[in-house]
Amino acid sequence: MIKPLVRILALILVSFSLSLSANKFEKDWHTYSNYQDVVTTHVILDLDIDFKTKQLKGSIEHHLKYAHKGVQELILDTRDLDIHKVEAFRGGKWTKTTFKLAKRDDVKGSKLTIVLPRMTKRVKVHYNSRPEASGLQWLSPIQTAGKKLPFMFSQSQAIHARSWMPIQDTPAMRVSYEANIHTAKNLRPIMSAKNDPKWHENGDYHFEMPQPIPTYLIAIAAGNIHYKKMSKQTAIYSEPELLDAAAAEFIDTQAMIDATEKMYGKYRWTDYDLLILPPSFPFGGMENPRLSFITPTVIAGDKSLVSLIAHELAHSWSGNLVTNATWRDLWLNEGFTSYVENRIMEEVFGKERAVMEQALAYQSLKEELVELPKGDTILHIVIEGRDPDDAFSGVPYTKGQLFLMFLEERFGRKDFDAFLRKYFDDHAFGSIDTKSFTQYLKTNLIDKHAGKVSIAEVNEWINEPMLPANSPKPTSDAFTNVKSHMESWLSNDVSSGNNGLSKIPTKSWTVHEWLFFINNLPKDISLERLNELDSQFKLTQSTNNEIAHAWLLLNIKRDNPVINKRLANYMISIGRRKLIVPLYKALLETESKRAFTQDIYNKARPGYHPLAQGTIDALFDGKK
Ligand code: BES
Ligand code: ZN
Numbered sequence: 221m222i223k224p225l226v227r228i229l230a231l232i233l234v235s236f237s238l239s240l241s242a243n244k245f246e247k248d249w250h251t252y253s254n255y256q257d258v259v260t261t262h263v264i265l266d267l268d269i270d271f272k273t274k275q276l277k278g279s280i281e282h283h284l285k286y287a288h289k290g291v292q293e294l295i296l297d298t299r300d301l302d303i304h305k306v307e308a309f310r311g312g313k314w315t316k317t318t319f320k321l322a323k324r325d326d327v328k329g330s331k332l333t334i335v336l337p338r339m340t341k342r343v344k345v346h347y348n349s350r351p352e353a354s355g356l357q358w359l360s361p362i363q364t365a366g367k368k369l370p371f372m373f374s375q376s377q378a379i380h381a382r383s384w385m386p387i388q389d390t391p392a393m394r395v396s397y398e399a400n401i402h403t404a405k406n407l408r409p410i411m412s413a414k415n416d417p418k419w420h421e422n423g424d425y426h427f428e429m430p431q432p433i434p435t436y437l438i439a440i441a442a443g444n445i446h447y448k449k450m451s452k453q454t455a456i457y458s459e460p461e462l463l464d465a466a467a468a469e470f471i472d473t474q475a476m477i478d479a480t481e482k483m484y485g486k487y488r489w490t491d492y493d494l495l496i497l498p499p500s501f502p503f504g505g506m507e508n509p510r511l512s513f514i515t516p517t518v519i520a521g522d523k524s525l526v527s528l529i530a531h532e533l534a535h536s537w538s539g540n541l542v543t544n545a546t547w548r549d550l551w552l553n554e555g556f557t558s559y560v561e562n563r564i565m566e567e568v569f570g571k572e573r574a575v576m577e578q579a580l581a582y583q584s585l586k587e588e589l590v591e592l593p594k595g596d597t598i599l600h601i602v603i604e605g606r607d608p609d610d611a612f613s614g615v616p617y618t619k620g621q622l623f624l625m626f627l628e629e630r631f632g633r634k635d636f637d638a639f640l641r642k643y644f645d646d647h648a649f650g651s652i653d654t655k656s657f658t659q660y661l662k663t664n665l666i667d668k669h670a671g672k673v674s675i676a677e678v679n680e681w682i683n684e685p686m687l688p689a690n691s692p693k694p695t696s697d698a699f700t701n702v703k704s705h706m707e708s709w710l711s712n713d714v715s716s717g718n719n720g721l722s723k724i725p726t727k728s729w730t731v732h733e734w735l736f737f738i739n740n741l742p743k744d745i746s747l748e749r750l751n752e753l754d755s756q757f758k759l760t761q762s763t764n765n766e767i768a769h770a771w772l773l774l775n776i777k778r779d780n781p782v783i784n785k786r787l788a789n790y791m792i793s794i795g796r797r798k799l800i801v802p803l804y805k806a807l808l809e810t811e812s813k814r815a816f817t818q819d820i821y822n823k824a825r826p827g828y829h830p831l832a833q834g835t836i837d838a839l840f841d842g843k844k
Pocket of ligand 1: 267377378503504505506507528529531532535553612617798
């Protein structure tokens with residue numbers, strides 16, 4: 221008699237706490253949706269990819285779960301969508317229901333309010349995206365590697381999913397999804413879901429993502445996309461022109477998965493594939509689950525830039541499995557991921573390389589910190605009223621990573637690893653905000669090892685600007701060597717003709733040592749010295765995109781016109797924001813270079829992603 225009652229009570233409790241789990245956190249400022257009243261648990265997309273009109277057209281079906289009684293409307297996020305019709309499923313059939321699309325807000329988009337007839341469990345919205353969708357890029361054939369067929373892809377983080385589907389666009393909740401995608405027969409769509417590597421001759425594809433994910437991880441791409449398997453869990457998707465080079469460059473991806481599983485527990489997403497995008501992809505990588513999106517600019521031929529893969533893979537734990545509940549908490553995604561990335565690099569490529577990568581990141585963070593507004597140097601940043609993209613910086617990444625390195629130092633690797641592994645398990649397929657994390661850290665680490673770290677120290681890391689005095693300060697012995705060679709060369713008399721450069725053992729230098737060398741040349745280095753370096757090492761012509769970036773940037777700052785042609789080529793052929801934005805910034809600092817820069821931008825802009833265009837337009841307008 222008692223047992224069934226207990227069971228029913230337990231069930232009610234479980235479903236109550238599940239349905240309200242999104243409510244434990246600070247409200248996400250960046251959504252209009254009423255996710256605290258009713259949530260979508262599953263969506264079914266049915267979309268045509270129309271390359272001619274640059275639109276996705278079709279419908280999205282939402283399966284709903286209510287947090288409490290009396291909910292009469294469903295509020296979704298949209299931006300620049302045309303909404304044609306909304307239906308509710310009742311009494312076994314779809315019937316029209318009313319909706320209202322509000323005026324567009326520059327940051328949040330347009331709130332879509334749908335009237336929910338009583339007990340509606342399913343709602344379907346018929347819509348299309350517009351060519352200017354902030355989360356989609358439509359490339360003409362000329363912008364691809366093959367030059368013959370068009371290409372499109374989505375980039376939804378942070379709040380761009382709403383520009384291609386009406387959805388509750390907040391990382392505080394999760395959906396599983398299915399999609400039926402229709403495209404031209406010679407173009408293959410793929411999604412951040414279970415992917416069937418076979419080409420479907422009829423152009424109709426079905427995708428399923430059974431694990432619940434936050435909406436910013438729903439992703440789609442289509443183009444002349446081919447497939448090459450690398451190992452039991454990994455494969456490359458890309459245009460055929462890049463397939464072999466990418467597979468050779470990223471062959472260690474399986475070893476990275478194995479190493480991460482040993483440290484932080486099972487990889488929970490079955491396969492891990494990489495989609496190599498055309499060079500206009502605005503990021504280095506994007507951790508879309510099961511299918512990270514990757515810039516081709518890291519295919520260097522020598523695996524020197526594969527920490528990017530370690531990073532996107534690391535998100536399969538930090539970010540995709542345990543997600544920041546609001547965009548204020550981005551450091552919980554990116555800081556943890558930068559830390560895990562570096563641990564993976566240490567496991568697979570050794571301590572020396574991992575430490576060099578730490579030291580480079582630490583150096584660039586220090587340079588960035590003095591430039592940023594004070595408030596933006598805080599991990600738990602305030603971004604109400606701002607687009608999360610505008611607050612983007614190295615702070616959540618490297619300051620976040622340094623905080624975890626600090627904890628590792630104090631508690632010891634063994635205890636810290638155990639803590640992190642348990643953290644991922646305890647929050648798997650959930651979200652967390654900074655306040656809950658701090659509480660969890662206190663209970664599970666700080667209180668268990670009394671006297672090692674104080675709450676005041678934790679608060680300083682999370683809530684205060686700049687870096688605490690107790691921050692780790694990674695340095696690399698290899699870099700110390702590079703520095704002493706550099707100094708002895710610089711102390712030679714340049715006019716003597718005996719330049720001494722040939723004495724530096726650069727033959728054995730890694731890309732990281734080169735980056736350190738270039739980044740640490742004196743800020744006022746003479747053109748003579750720069751040209752001496754260039755004639756010896758051909759840096760302007762470097763095919764390593766990171767080295768080329770560092771070198772071009774230094775030469776812009778020193779007004780060296782020798783690089784101009786290469787600079788123009790670089791900026792026109794690459795759309796990755798991290799590589800081009802600093803170049804535009806440096807160029808625009810000198811008024812006399814404005815016409816030159818404008819000329820490059822006129823040529824480059826049509827090939828850039830809308831996000832990159834937005835950032836650089838703002839630079840020209842003097843907004844940043
Ligand atoms: N998730 C990010 C990209 C991102 C962050 C997009 C915030 C939109 C908003 C991705 O994992 C990332 O961090 N990419 C980095 C690479 C990394 C090695 C630091 C990038 O694109 O440069
Ligand atoms: Zn990341």
